Amino acid sequence: MFYIMGSDQRIVRCARVSFAKDDTVDVERDKRLIKYLYQHKHASPFEHVIIAFKSSKEEFLDLLSLSIELPTFQVYYAGGYAWVNLRNLINAIERLPQRVIEFARERLPTTFAVIEGRDLEETDYSLDFAYLKTKVETSAGFVGLVDSLELGTAMDYHTFIVECPIFVARQWHRHRFGSYNEVSRRYVSYEPTFYIPPYIRRQATSNKQASTDEPVENSSLFVERIKEVVNQAVELYEEIIEHEGAKELARGVLPQFMMTRFYWTVPRISLDNFLTLRTHEHAQKEIRELALAIRDMVGYRGTDRMRL
Ligand SMILES: Cc1cc2nc3c(=O)[nH]c(=O)nc-3n(C[C@H](O)[C@H](O)[C@H](O)COP(=O)(O)OP(=O)(O)OC[C@H]3O[C@@H](n4cnc5c(N)ncnc54)[C@H](O)[C@@H]3O)c2cc1C
Numbered sequence: 001m002f003y004i005m006g007s008d009q010r011i012v013r014c015a016r017v018s019f020a021k022d023d024t025v026d027v028e029r030d031k032r033l034i035k036y037l038y039q040h041k042h043a044s045p046f047e048h049v050i051i052a053f054k055s056s057k058e059e060f061l062d063l064l065s066l067s068i069e070l071p072t073f074q075v076y077y078a079g080g081y082a083w084v085n086l087r088n089l090i091n092a093i094e095r096l097p098q099r100v101i102e103f104a105r106e107r108l109p110t111t112f113a114v115i116e117g118r119d120l121e122e123t124d125y126s127l128d129f130a131y132l133k134t135k136v137e138t139s140a141g142f143v144g145l146v147d148s149l150e151l152g153t154a155m156d157y158h159t160f161i162v163e164c165p166i167f168v169a170r171q172w173h174r175h176r177f178g179s180y181n182e183v184s185r186r187y188v189s190y191e192p193t194f195y196i197p198p199y200i201r202r203q204a205t206s207n208k209q210a211s212t213d214e215p216v217e218n219s220s221l222f223v224e225r226i227k228e229v230v231n232q233a234v235e236l237y238e239e240i241i242e243h244e245g246a247k248e249l250a251r252g253v254l255p256q257f258m259m260t261r262f263y264w265t266v267p268r269i270s271l272d273n274f275l276t277l278r279t280h281e282h283a284q285k286e287i288r289e290l291a292l293a294i295r296d297m298v299g300y301r302g303t304d305r306m307r308l
Pocket of ligand 1: 177306
């Protein structure tokens, strides 16, 4: 019994988010992109494809022992299934059971043609039918559910697309048990967009990190000044670009209110940990709203399998 979340195209989407072109489809270019990613070891987009296969504990323990030779190899066991992402599968391809490789080859024809050095013109390309099942807007961005692989286990997976300010993404990316691919301002030069808070919340006195819902005095004046600073930063950014300055340096002037976008593929156990921490009243309002939207979309199963 086999399950897969993702396709050849999922890899391409997660790679193309770097240039904010994840919604474009061009099969011939997509195939060449997979080859490029594989050959240049730009491997993180392969992490968004997840395979689960029925396995005995003995077989799983044997697979787990692969990490003696390959310290980064990761495989998990839940609900009688072994769970592996495509990057791990590729790294351990000679040692994974043949039935798993055959299933993956069938479902990811272009990726396997690349791995096995076959002619890409002759190969099929598997498409991603599940782009954005639901999307929820919040005051500081949006979250969309791209895909799910749910077998009722701690290692069920979801892929989300998230748009939020840089400072929220910094908090989000601290959640390491999951995979990310994000838009890169080294590639894109379109005019950045910004989250402008509706008002300036007052610093909490009880918790040094937190805020209250109450606005500070002159809140609207500060909001206007934030807009001025953001506009000045964008002007300087565009001037540097117009003078052929490198995008990778020009982006340094853009404030943390700038919006970014990323794909996030996360196992249920890690997602529940995220929801515990980020829907809590101690979490910052902007990330809390996005976490609550995710909880509404896919539910919360608790973190009883995790001690710390
Ligand atoms: C309200 C709030 C305030 C915060 N303030 C700060 C701050 O001031 N400064 C700061 O640096 N961070 C801060 N953080 C971030 C926090 O320390 C965590 O990095 C973040 O919440 C991710 O949690 P995690 O490590 O449990 O998740 P993940 O990284 O997704 O890890 C999931 C789980 O895997 C296990 N795990 C992962 N990696 C390891 C490892 N290397 N060793 C052992 N177990 C591991 C743990 O069980 C962990 O819970 C804050 C977070 C919150 C919610």
